[in-house]
Amino acid sequence: xxNDNITIALAGNPNVGKTTLFNSLTGTRQHVxxxxxxxxEKKVGTARHKGRDITIVDLPGTYSLSxxxxxxxxxxxxxxxxxxxxxxxxxxxxxxxRNLYLTIQLLELDVNVVLALNMYDIxxxxxxxxxxxxxSKNLGVPVVExxxxxxEGIEELIDAAxxxxxxxxxxxxxxxxxxxxxxxxxxxxxxGGDDKVTPRFPRRWLAIKVLEEDKEVLKLLExxxxxxxxxxxxxxVGQNTELELVNRRYENVRCVMSGSCKLSDGGMDxxxxxxKVVTNKYLGIPIFLAMMWAAFExxxxxxxxxxxxxDKFFSWLMxxxxxxxxxxxxxxxxxxxxxxxxxxxxxxxxxxxxxxLIISLLEDSGYLARAAFVMDKVMSRIGLHGKxxxxxxxxxxxxxxxxxxCRSIEDNKDRIITILSxxxxxxxxxxxxxxxxxxxxxxxxxxxVVFSMYLLSILMAIVSVILLRRFIFKGEKSPFILxxxxxxxxxxxxxxxxxxxxxKMYLKKAGTIIFLGAIIIWVLASFPPGVEYGSGxxxxxxxxxxxxxxxxxxxFDWKIAVALTLGxxxxxxVVGSLGTLYGTGENDDLLRDQLRNDPSMTPLTSLGVMxxxxxxxxxxxxxxxxxxxxxxxxxxxxxxxxSMSLAWVITFVVxxxxxxxxx
Amino acid sequence: MNTEIRRKSIYSAGVxxxxxxxxxxxxxxxxxxxxxxxxxxxIDDNIFGGFIMALIGVVFIFALERMRRDDVEGxxxxxxxxxxxxxxxxxxxxxxxxxxxxxxxxGGSLELLGSISPIIYLGVLSLAGLMLWKDEFSLNRLSxxxx
Numbered sequence: 125x126x127n128d129n130i131t132i133a134l135a136g137n138p139n140v141g142k143t144t145l146f147n148s149l150t151g152t153r154q155h156v157x158x159x160x161x162x163x164x165e166k167k168v169g170t171a172r173h174k175g176r177d178i179t180i181v182d183l184p185g186t187y188s189l190s191x192x193x194x195x196x197x198x199x200x201x202x203x204x205x206x207x208x209x210x211x212x213x214x215x216x217x218x219x220x221x222r223n224l225y226l227t228i229q230l231l232e233l234d235v236n237v238v239l240a241l242n243m244y245d246i247x248x249x250x251x252x253x254x255x256x257x258x259x260s261k262n263l264g265v266p267v268v269e270x271x272x273x274x275x276e277g278i279e280e281l282i283d284a285a286x287x288x289x290x291x292x293x294x295x296x297x298x299x300x301x302x303x304x305x306x307x308x309x310x311x312x313x314x315x316g317g318d319d320k321v322t323p324r325f326p327r328r329w330l331a332i333k334v335l336e337e338d339k340e341v342l343k344l345l346e347x348x349x350x351x352x353x354x355x356x357x358x359x360x361v362g363q364n365t366e367l368e369l370v371n372r373r374y375e376n377v378r379c380v381m382s383g384s385c386k387l388s389d390g391g392m393d394x395x396x397x398x399x400k401v402v403t404n405k406y407l408g409i410p411i412f413l414a415m416m417w418a419a420f421e422x423x424x425x426x427x428x429x430x431x432x433x434x435d436k437f438f439s440w441l442m443x444x445x446x447x448x449x450x451x452x453x454x455x456x457x458x459x460x461x462x463x464x465x466x467x468x469x470x471x472x473x474x475x476x477x478x479x480x481l482i483i484s485l486l487e488d489s490g491y492l493a494r495a496a497f498v499m500d501k502v503m504s505r506i507g508l509h510g511k512x513x514x515x516x517x518x519x520x521x522x523x524x525x526x527x528x529x530c531r532s533i534e535d536n537k538d539r540i541i542t543i544l545s546x547x548x549x550x551x552x553x554x555x556x557x558x559x560x561x562x563x564x565x566x567x568x569x570x571x572x573v574v575f576s577m578y579l580l581s582i583l584m585a586i587v588s589v590i591l592l593r594r595f596i597f598k599g600e601k602s603p604f605i606l607x608x609x610x611x612x613x614x615x616x617x618x619x620x621x622x623x624x625x626x627x628k629m630y631l632k633k634a635g636t637i638i639f640l641g642a643i644i645i646w647v648l649a650s651f652p653p654g655v656e657y658g659s660g661x662x663x664x665x666x667x668x669x670x671x672x673x674x675x676x677x678x679x680f681d682w683k684i685a686v687a688l689t690l691g692x693x694x695x696x697x698v699v700g701s702l703g704t705l706y707g708t709g710e711n712d713d714l715l716r717d718q719l720r721n722d723p724s725m726t727p728l729t730s731l732g733v734m735x736x737x738x739x740x741x742x743x744x745x746x747x748x749x750x751x752x753x754x755x756x757x758x759x760x761x762x763x764x765x766x767s768m769s770l771a772w773v774i775t776f777v778v779x780x781x782x783x784x785x786x787x
Numbered sequence: 788m789n790t791e792i793r794r795k796s797i798y799s800a801g802v803x804x805x806x807x808x809x810x811x812x813x814x815x816x817x818x819x820x821x822x823x824x825x826x827x828x829x830i831d832d833n834i835f836g837g838f839i840m841a842l843i844g845v846v847f848i849f850a851l852e853r854m855r856r857d858d859v860e861g862x863x864x865x866x867x868x869x870x871x872x873x874x875x876x877x878x879x880x881x882x883x884x885x886x887x888x889x890x891x892x893x894g895g896s897l898e899l900l901g902s903i904s905p906i907i908y909l910g911v912l913s914l915a916g917l918m919l920w921k922d923e924f925s926l927n928r929l930s931x932x933x934x
Contacts, residue, residue, distance in 0.1 A: 392859070392862070392863055394866065394924065394925070396863065397862065397863035397866045397867060397924075398863075398866070398867050398870065400860050400863040400864065400867070401846060401849075401863065401864055401867035401868075401871075402867070404849075407842070407845070407846060407849070410838075410842050411842065411871070413838075414835075414838065414839045414842055414871075414875075417835045417838075417839070418839070418875060418878050421835070421878075421882065422878055422881065422882060425882040425885050425886065426881055426882060426885040427885075428885055428886075428889045429885055429888040429889045429892055432889060432892045432893065433892065436892075572834075572835070575835075
């Protein structure tokens, strides 16, 4: 392989370390998680190795090369159509049998394969042994031991990939038994009569896919000369061919492994011990609740000193501007508008970053995959499986990546239900609204009230799934298969990188959308000339009063109407616009006082504001990603109307019941 | 029951009993039924804190119950109980540090001894357990997460 443009694809089962290897090779910082399905589309980067430029392609994790889910299709299509110079197949060395199933399929595709036995440290720690040379000889491909997280073996791996193809070594050819081999030969003979589709693929692989009744392959062959012949032949073949092929592939795996692997019987390791408890049928859910509560308690308490420091900084800046800028209008624009609007959002940066740090630690450790497993029982009762729980969990950070994570859900109905329900999970941007109102009206139990909003958001997602399953997407849920990764020790570097990657979006918004929003709100609150800033006579007041009748049944006045309307763009704007409308600028303590003193605001209405904020559309970016992922305006509009209606109805019920109960 | 299992059983029974009792007392406090004579133990009225201590206690009790049946899973439950108690002690210690810093920034002060909650000081029991069985319970056997 001496050409200048070398492309190496990284393939493998989910959660075996492909993205860790990709980051290590390319110096990028793609998101890595300790659960299956983090990479949902291929990522491309470049690396330089011993003076040669290499294009590295990170493919979504797949267990097989069938066409059951979008990520499997992305991987298969790239390997077949992209024809990379080499495919590095990364295997979890501690779980070899399951991983080699994909190797067998890659070998069928006639691509240059190098095997990376990753996480080799786990194998050693367990006391297991793998005879790497024998495995390499059995398969006829190079095999290298690696630990991607520490960089061990990566040099040797790339060297091996660049040396491909190795001449003179016979690669392993899976044998499916006489009966199946005869069927494969027959289909290959039939395919020989086609000169359009067949020449683009390895004929044996194509024949196997035809026997598996692979939808994508059959679609390709539609209208070809051989289609009628194939149909006639397939009608005479039994229905269990796919299952037979799967079983035979596993037999091939066992044959390849024989003699090269020795497992120790060293008993339970710490990962197994923890799993006995955190996935226990009685303790699993209480432990999950305890972990979530601790996460939110930390988000509040540990962030507090940093919040105080930022608050003090903006107060100082505000005084500096007021004292030194002579022009009243400019001072108001800088102080009330920009610092007030942007500052009121930035004081929540410590909370948001800490929340993301905790989510990263939970994710990297492997606990979130257990949470999905534990919650599967609850999820299956409402008609979804545990796999849908992972996007819902990511939704606690941001709805956009959460909706993208739905790609790993094979069944289209389940995927759409999860996409439409994920926005109900409370994202980081809604958090400041809860903190503001909980702090103002429920100061003694602020953490508990905010935690309750998170519980309510889970409940809302569940209710949404039930409604959608019962009335729109009728039918049974698809079966749940989730690989539970081993626990890993999270590293602070990795967790901080993930925190920064997710949190910087928040900072970026503060510098762009929120900055712009703050100026627009200031203009609307300051004009027409001569009006009191943010009063009912200003433009913002006029807009609010037009909207007021729509939300007055919920107990909200025009100021809340304006804040919620602007919050459609981004939820962070809600707090900033309230700061402007109440004339408190960035000082959230003062804003809390003003809210408490506002006769139209009561603990009940503040609860209503939090609930409405929780349920209605998170932001424009979420709407855009729903459109992209569903590829449908119908579902996008449905999502907006659905969440707005639910927000209105539920807030109305809470408010009216509250009034009846005397609150 | 061999000597090692007997030692582990006694430890699980003792530590589990303490956590469960403290958790239940804190839970009762959170319902407004105060037993002021126990306040010197820094038991507050945080319902979730009580729930977590009781939960840790139950994990140790599960360990005891399995060890009595000579089930190898007993050790797994004991290890998990130790792990959870140290995890939550660590989290609460971090929160205590943040509270002290916040109080200093606001110009106030916080009484350190009065702020050390049971979930923190009971962690000493688990730390002792970890020291006793450190080879068996070493987390160093876990691989590191990738970046």
